[in-house]
Amino acid sequence: MPTDTAIPAPARLLKITEVATEVGLTARSIRYYEEIGLLNPAARSEGAYRLYDADDVARLRFIRGLRDDAGFSLAEIGRLLEDEEARTRNRDRFQSTSDPDERRGIVTDALARIDGQVEILRAKEARLRAMIEEAESRRHHLEQHLADLDAGREPGHAPPGASST
Amino acid sequence: MPTDTAIPAPARLLKITEVATEVGLTARSIRYYEEIGLLNPAARSEGAYRLYDADDVARLRFIRGLRDDAGFSLAEIGRLLEDEEARTRNRDRFQSTSDPDERRGIVTDALARIDGQVEILRAKEARLRAMIEEAESRRHHLEQHLADLDAGREPGHAPPGASST
DNA sequence: CATAACGTTAACGTAAACGGGAAGGTTCGT
DNA sequence: ACGAACCTTCCCGTTTACGTTAACGTTATG
Numbered sequence: 001m002p003t004d005t006a007i008p009a010p011a012r013l014l015k016i017t018e019v020a021t022e023v024g025l026t027a028r029s030i031r032y033y034e035e036i037g038l039l040n041p042a043a044r045s046e047g048a049y050r051l052y053d054a055d056d057v058a059r060l061r062f063i064r065g066l067r068d069d070a071g072f073s074l075a076e077i078g079r080l081l082e083d084e085e086a087r088t089r090n091r092d093r094f095q096s097t098s099d100p101d102e103r104r105g106i107v108t109d110a111l112a113r114i115d116g117q118v119e120i121l122r123a124k125e126a127r128l129r130a131m132i133e134e135a136e137s138r139r140h141h142l143e144q145h146l147a148d149l150d151a152g153r154e155p156g157h158a159p160p161g162a163s164s165t
Numbered sequence: 166m167p168t169d170t171a172i173p174a175p176a177r178l179l180k181i182t183e184v185a186t187e188v189g190l191t192a193r194s195i196r197y198y199e200e201i202g203l204l205n206p207a208a209r210s211e212g213a214y215r216l217y218d219a220d221d222v223a224r225l226r227f228i229r230g231l232r233d234d235a236g237f238s239l240a241e242i243g244r245l246l247e248d249e250e251a252r253t254r255n256r257d258r259f260q261s262t263s264d265p266d267e268r269r270g271i272v273t274d275a276l277a278r279i280d281g282q283v284e285i286l287r288a289k290e291a292r293l294r295a296m297i298e299e300a301e302s303r304r305h306h307l308e309q310h311l312a313d314l315d316a317g318r319e320p321g322h323a324p325p326g327a328s329s330t
Numbered sequence: 331c332a333t334a335a336c337g338t339t340a341a342c343g344t345a346a347a348c349g350g351g352a353a354g355g356t357t358c359g360t
Numbered sequence: 361a362c363g364a365a366c367c368t369t370c371c372c373g374t375t376t377a378c379g380t381t382a383a384c385g386t387t388a389t390g
Contacts, residue, residue, distance in 0.1 A: 016337075027337090032378060047386040049337055062296075069292040071236010074377070104314045107307055114304045121297045127234040128293060131227075132286045139279045142272055149269045180367075192367095197348060212356040214367055239347070 013043060013051035023060045030060065036074060037084050038063060042091075055091075070124055080120060082113055178208060178216035188225045195225065201239060202249050203228060207256075220256075235289055245285060247278055 016027045033039055034050075039060065042053040052060075059081075066072045066080065081087075094106050181192045198204055199215075204225065207218040217225075224246070231237045231245065246252075259271050 026378080028378065028380090031338095036377095045337090045386080047337075048339095049386070062299075065292075065296045069289070069296055100314050100317070104311065107311045107314065111304065111307050111311065114300055114307065118297060118300050118304065121293065121300065124234070125290065125293050125297065127230075128286065128290050131230045131234055132283060132290065134230075135227075135279055135283050135286065139276065139283065142276050142279065146269065146272045146276065149265050149272065152265070182366080191348080193348065193350085196368095201347090210356080210367090212367075213369095214356070 011054060013053055014057070016041075016050050016052070019052045019057055019060060023057060023064055025060065025064055033060075033063065033074070036078065038074065038078060038081065039084060040088055070121065080117055082110075176219060178218055179222070181215050181217070184217045184222055184225060188222060188229055190225065190229055198225075198228065198239070201243065203239065203243055203246065204249055205253055235286065245282055 014022070016030055019025075020027045020030055031050075034041070039056060041050040042056055043051040045051055063077055063081070066077045067074070072080065090106050090109075094103060097103065179187070181195055184190075185192045185195055196215075199206070204221060206215040207221055208216040210216055228242055228246070231242045232239070237245065255271050255274075259268060262268065
């Protein structure tokens with residue numbers, strides 16, 4: 001009979017280059033993000049190796065998305081993400097308590113933060129969409145001008161945006 | 166009887182700080198963008214003052230949007246926008262010819278470029294949307310967990326992402 | 331238990347995107 | 361025609377976001 005059937009499976013911890021390749025960042029960047037307070041690894045090995053859990057990996061993925069896809073600076077990302085101190089505290093608090101009320105509070109807070117993040121991302125999306133629509137309006141304008149030329153007509157003005165792209 | 170009723174109205178040229186305030190950039194940035202080949206002013210005054218036309222202003226606005234709203238680097242913006250040499254050439258070509266075929270060609274090229282730009286912007290928007298949806302999925306996950314807590318149930322696992330935001 | 335492969339901190343280097351003068355020329359209103 | 365308020369071209373300084381050794385300790389493997 002195995003001695004450890006009751007342990008919930010500690011869910012493998014990754015070393016820094018392992019996470020780096022998995023999320024598409026360099027080890028240097030990840031250490032830098034730690035330096036500026038964007039995330040602390042879940043644990044350190046006996047010999048001080050950084051060890052990351054699945055939650056850390058998700059956070060790093062999110063950071064990368066905010067940087068590459070949303071175009072935020074690391075300073076903005078720091079503001080957007082929860083303060084890392086609080087995250088570490090909450091992780092510990094959540095694990096160490098089984099009081100439902102306390103857990104409820106932690107989860108409720110996390111919900112509020114996500115809502116704020118989604119709102120900011122939506123605003124960004126709206127601005128991007130506005131740019132796209134403007135570009136398409138320029139496109140239609142040019143199409144119109146082309147139709148004029150094809151019809152042999154000659155409007156007296158140069159096409160706005162004809163050379164501004 | 167006025168002597169200039171036939172002139173098509175030259176459409177006021179702006180000096181650098183005028184455009185800067187209008188598009189929300191600094192004069193320094195605009196000069197820098199010129200330095201790295203993002204745009205050349207439509208003209209220079211007798212004393213070498215930079216003079217910008219409406220087309221330049223539109224291009225600067227677009228550049229600012231690409232930088233702030235879409236989060237592109239200036240290098241990417243340079244690739245995205247038409248090569249500035251070609252733009253200057255085309256502006257002159259369009260003005261100096263009245264051959265419909267040549268004009269058609271210029272306009273057709275501009276159309277193709279805009280299409281490429283729109284495609285890139287759409288891709289960016291898609292990635293942003295994916296991020297938003299992922300964030301909302303985390304949100305729903307938390308909501309579910311909260312419901313479990315409220316029902317007095319206790320799932321054995323910590324909520325994924327409960328502390329990763 | 332040796333050693334290759336990987337990790338650590340610390341420090342310096344770098345490209346991008348400007349900011350901020352200095353030294354001097356231009357424009358414009360009166 | 362002259363002063364205030366612009367503009368010009370250098371040129372050096374700064375911040376951000378890492379890259380790159382250097383010098384050294386750790387871990388996995390035969």
